[in-house]
Amino acid sequence: MQIRKLQEHIGAEITGVDLRQPLDAKTRQAIYDAVVDNVALVIRDQKFAPEDFLKAARLFGEPMAQHHTEFALPGQPLVNEISNQHKDKKTGKRINHGEAWHTDHPNHEIPPKFTILYGVSVPSRGGDTEVMNTRAGYALLPAELKARIRNMKTANVYQGSATRHRFAYAGSAQDERQPDPVLQPLVRTNADNDTQALYFSVTKCENIVGMSPEATQDLLEDLLARMLKHPELIYQHKWRKGDMLIWDNRSAMHQGVIDCPPEDVRLVHRIIIEGEKPH
Numbered sequence: 001m002q003i004r005k006l007q008e009h010i011g012a013e014i015t016g017v018d019l020r021q022p023l024d025a026k027t028r029q030a031i032y033d034a035v036v037d038n039v040a041l042v043i044r045d046q047k048f049a050p051e052d053f054l055k056a057a058r059l060f061g062e063p064m065a066q067h068h069t070e071f072a073l074p075g076q077p078l079v080n081e082i083s084n085q086h087k088d089k090k091t092g093k094r095i096n097h098g099e100a101w102h103t104d105h106p107n108h109e110i111p112p113k114f115t116i117l118y119g120v121s122v123p124s125r126g127g128d129t130e131v132m133n134t135r136a137g138y139a140l141l142p143a144e145l146k147a148r149i150r151n152m153k154t155a156n157v158y159q160g161s162a163t164r165h166r167f168a169y170a171g172s173a174q175d176e177r178q179p180d181p182v183l184q185p186l187v188r189t190n191a192d193n194d195t196q197a198l199y200f201s202v203t204k205c206e207n208i209v210g211m212s213p214e215a216t217q218d219l220l221e222d223l224l225a226r227m228l229k230h231p232e233l234i235y236q237h238k239w240r241k242g243d244m245l246i247w248d249n250r251s252a253m254h255q256g257v258i259d260c261p262p263e264d265v266r267l268v269h270r271i272i273i274e275g276e277k278p279h
């Protein structure tokens with residue numbers, strides 16, 4: 001097995017391992033550390049049936065239930081399908097999964113620490129997944145801004161009322177909206193390495209405690225813009241069939257780039273891994 005760093009600030013690649021085979025403890029630890037250290041990790045050339053994917057995902061922790069149960073694979077409730085061919089049953093419109101920078105499920109008390117995708121069908125071009133290192137993004141902020149936001153708490157719901165990135169699709173999760181917003185730290189500590197990172201989702205944050213939803217969006221959009229000035233913080237994953245892509249939600253934000261030809265099938269399977277309560 002070879003581990004290779006892809007970029008200075010984010011991304012590593014593993015080749016020469018078949019995760020359907022048993023691995024020794026040292027190899028398992030090296031794979032786990034590669035994702036925590038590099039924020040995003042791709043493991044190439046896997047050949048997974050859904051049950052193999054689930055087994056391989058357990059390398060990173062315990063898989064947990066996802067928002068959109070209607071996209072779970074038959075007989076595999078913990079594995080969701082993300083496809084550019086999905087249509088909203090109500091409107092007939094194509095669903096753009098994962099559009100806009102976000103973190104997964106911050107409106108859960110214990111959101112997933114890792115998100116894992118497996119490339120089943122790859123389009124001829126486009127459809128990349130982007131992951132940004134928000135640990136490095138936080139480190140780049142001016143000291144006084146860091147001090148101002150350090151103890152802020154976000155209040156998270158399924159969809160914030162003031163977000164400027166409105167998702168057209170709510171699906172089954174619409175019926176599961178939580179009446180009480182879930183509070184999360186805006187600056188999150190990664191329990192594996194004790195580093196701090198910006199942790200928020202512009203679409204799911206209703207407000208920062210003590211601020212209006214509109215002022216909150218202004219602040220979050222400003223923080224996002226500051227990080228996006230540094231393209232070196234972003235790993236843009238170009239899919240190959242058989243890729244297993246993992247990122248550490250405690251130190252990252254991500255988005256899907258919805259630009260592949262609509263007639264091409266872009267299909268990935270997704271598993272999310274339970275983490276610690278954010279602090």
Ligand SMILES: [Fe+2]
Nearest residue numbers: 098102103104
């Ligand atoms: Fe996502």
